[in-house]
Amino acid sequence: MAEPVAERVGFFTDTSVCIGCKACEVACKEWNGVPEDGLQWLGTSYDNTGALGASTWRHVAFIERPPAGGVADGAPGVEWLMSSDVCKHCTHAACLDVCPTGSLFRTEFGTVVVQADICNGCGYCVPACPFGVIDKREDDGRAWKCTLCYDRLKDGMTPACAQACPTTSIQFGPLDELRARARQRVASLHSAGRTDARLYGDDPDDGVGGAAAFFLLLDQPEVYGLPSDPVVTTRDLPQMWKAAGRAAAVFAVGVAAAFAGRRR
Amino acid sequence: MRERAVVPKADFRSYYGKPILKRPVWKWQIPAYFFAGGLAAGSSALAAGAGWTGRPVLRRRARLTALGAIAASTVFLIDDLGRPERFYNMLRVAKPSSPMSMGSWLLAGYGPAVGAAAASEVTGLLPGVGRAAGVAAAAMAPGVATYTAVILADTAIPVWHQAKDDLPWLFASGAAASAGGVAAALAPVAESGPARRLAIVGACVELVVAKRMEEGLGYVGRVYGEGWAGRLSALSRRLTASGAAVLVLTGRRRSGAVAGGLLVAAGAAVERFAVAEAGNQSAADPTFLSPP
Numbered sequence: 001m002a003e004p005v006a007e008r009v010g011f012f013t014d015t016s017v018c019i020g021c022k023a024c025e026v027a028c029k030e031w032n033g034v035p036e037d038g039l040q041w042l043g044t045s046y047d048n049t050g051a052l053g054a055s056t057w058r059h060v061a062f063i064e065r066p067p068a069g070g071v072a073d074g075a076p077g078v079e080w081l082m083s084s085d086v087c088k089h090c091t092h093a094a095c096l097d098v099c100p101t102g103s104l105f106r107t108e109f110g111t112v113v114v115q116a117d118i119c120n121g122c123g124y125c126v127p128a129c130p131f132g133v134i135d136k137r138e139d140d141g142r143a144w145k146c147t148l149c150y151d152r153l154k155d156g157m158t159p160a161c162a163q164a165c166p167t168t169s170i171q172f173g174p175l176d177e178l179r180a181r182a183r184q185r186v187a188s189l190h191s192a193g194r195t196d197a198r199l200y201g202d203d204p205d206d207g208v209g210g211a212a213a214f215f216l217l218l219d220q221p222e223v224y225g226l227p228s229d230p231v232v233t234t235r236d237l238p239q240m241w242k243a244a245g246r247a248a249a250v251f252a253v254g255v256a257a258a259f260a261g262r263r264r
Numbered sequence: 265m266r267e268r269a270v271v272p273k274a275d276f277r278s279y280y281g282k283p284i285l286k287r288p289v290w291k292w293q294i295p296a297y298f299f300a301g302g303l304a305a306g307s308s309a310l311a312a313g314a315g316w317t318g319r320p321v322l323r324r325r326a327r328l329t330a331l332g333a334i335a336a337s338t339v340f341l342i343d344d345l346g347r348p349e350r351f352y353n354m355l356r357v358a359k360p361s362s363p364m365s366m367g368s369w370l371l372a373g374y375g376p377a378v379g380a381a382a383a384s385e386v387t388g389l390l391p392g393v394g395r396a397a398g399v400a401a402a403a404m405a406p407g408v409a410t411y412t413a414v415i416l417a418d419t420a421i422p423v424w425h426q427a428k429d430d431l432p433w434l435f436a437s438g439a440a441a442s443a444g445g446v447a448a449a450l451a452p453v454a455e456s457g458p459a460r461r462l463a464i465v466g467a468c469v470e471l472v473v474a475k476r477m478e479e480g481l482g483y484v485g486r487v488y489g490e491g492w493a494g495r496l497s498a499l500s501r502r503l504t505a506s507g508a509a510v511l512v513l514t515g516r517r518r519s520g521a522v523a524g525g526l527l528v529a530a531g532a533a534v535e536r537f538a539v540a541e542a543g544n545q546s547a548a549d550p551t552f553l554s555p556p
Contacts, residue, residue: 044280044282050282051282051283053286061279063279094419094420097359097361097362097418098361098362098363098364098418098419099359099362100353100354100357100359100362100364100365100368101350101353101354101356101357101365102353102356102357102359103353118350118353118356119346119347119350119353120345120346120347120348120350120351120353120354121345121346121347121350122344122345122346122354122364123288123289123290123344123345123346124362124364124415124419126286126288126289127285127286127288127419127420127421127424127543127547128418128419128420129285129286129420130285130420131284132283132284132285132286132547133286134286135286135289136289136346137346140346141345141346141347142346142347143346220277222277222278222279222284222550222553223277223278223279224279225278225279225282225284225550226284227284227285227553228553229553230420231420233417233418233419233420233425234361234418236417236418236425236428237361237363237414237418239428239429240363240414240417240418240428240432241414243417243428243429243431243432243433244410244411244413244414244432245410246432247409247410247413247432247433247435247436248406248407248409248410248432248436249406250433250436251305251306251309251405251406251409251410251436251437251439251440252309252405252406254440254462254465254466254469255306255309255310255313255440255462256313258310258313258444258458258459258461258462258465259313259314259316259317259458
């Protein structure tokens, strides 16, 4: 990706202090004018939001389960994992790479944003995203996702979700600072005995070149509905075009060969 | 007898078994666009060969098939857009990182060439321009037959991305088979020998590549044996194989050429729908992203 003009910013979502209040979901909807997309009872703990989508740009996951270490006398028989998911604003973003119109673009803050006045709703970004974040609004026909509050960033403000988070589970700031802070947080959790704490999406050497929105998780990524090894498939594009080129060459030779030899 | 557990043993390796990836939003128009584009590409290549080897009727039918197919392909693509009135934004930028952008530019060159060749064919005007346009269309045809495979391969959908080395062969052989089949059905037997050979060889390659792709995919490839993807894949195999057999046995008779040619073309069409549906099914299962 090109060097951001301004400082590259992002989210560090520390799920160890998330209380599942969904203030982030509400703040995002309110600030960005994101339409309602279904009020349903899903039967998945306290999560009636379901998943990120065209009209859900923050999604709080709830995992409700027996404590890993067994239930002590007098202790509640449940352990909670809660995590507020969001677009990762990948360093190498597949949605942006495959967008044929240039509607998806990289902002001066290093974030990835859809320009709604350009998107023609081809839908290519949807299967391209290795996190299943971006989606098309059926009634509107265009692709939508988190903008990392591009309008607020331009005015030097904090994105709505991070502003509304009452526990600082969602932290906004320059990416370098966030990464340093996250490493410290993991170290202090480990020393406090939470050895299952780990960072997700912080590594610039991962399949998407690191994410601007990364997470501190307390279990495997799949448990939260996150892919364990997300990859930007455009990485393999030269290999794909070479395979297509070989097939195309044989196609041409094959058609020519059909005319060789017999007259009929 | 002991009471059986009512609630199944919880598996926390996924989030309530929900998909991680989004289901592709492409509707039936997209596999139809793939098929029609391949049919056009193969027909343009056949028309050029027919022109060079003195088969005027085959050339005429193939040029008109190419025009009809590429027009249909473009209409399918635009109809699937969420904002069809903005289709021209496809040519707003030229992005090498987007196979769809590259494909749009390729179509922007290929479509008019096909149109000019067909117009000259029908009106008899400007035969030199018609010839040049036909050659240009044939030169772009191999690209038109294969770029759609790169569109699918360049996604996070396991069953598409992991088939990145096979999909171009599947689409190229399907394009050759369908164009050969349609031309064998439309052109007189005396001129359509090359079309029949192309249909037969293309069909055989298509069957072999489909098998290799489905087996090479391993765990994620099992969607080709399940649900609609499985049904369509099996149907495609039957259509393609029986069409090729009919062409081999009775292709020199008009009725045999029509039946066999159309069967082969139908097999190639159904194959694109099988691949599209396999992608939908593949997106729905979170375990495909971290196979056991």
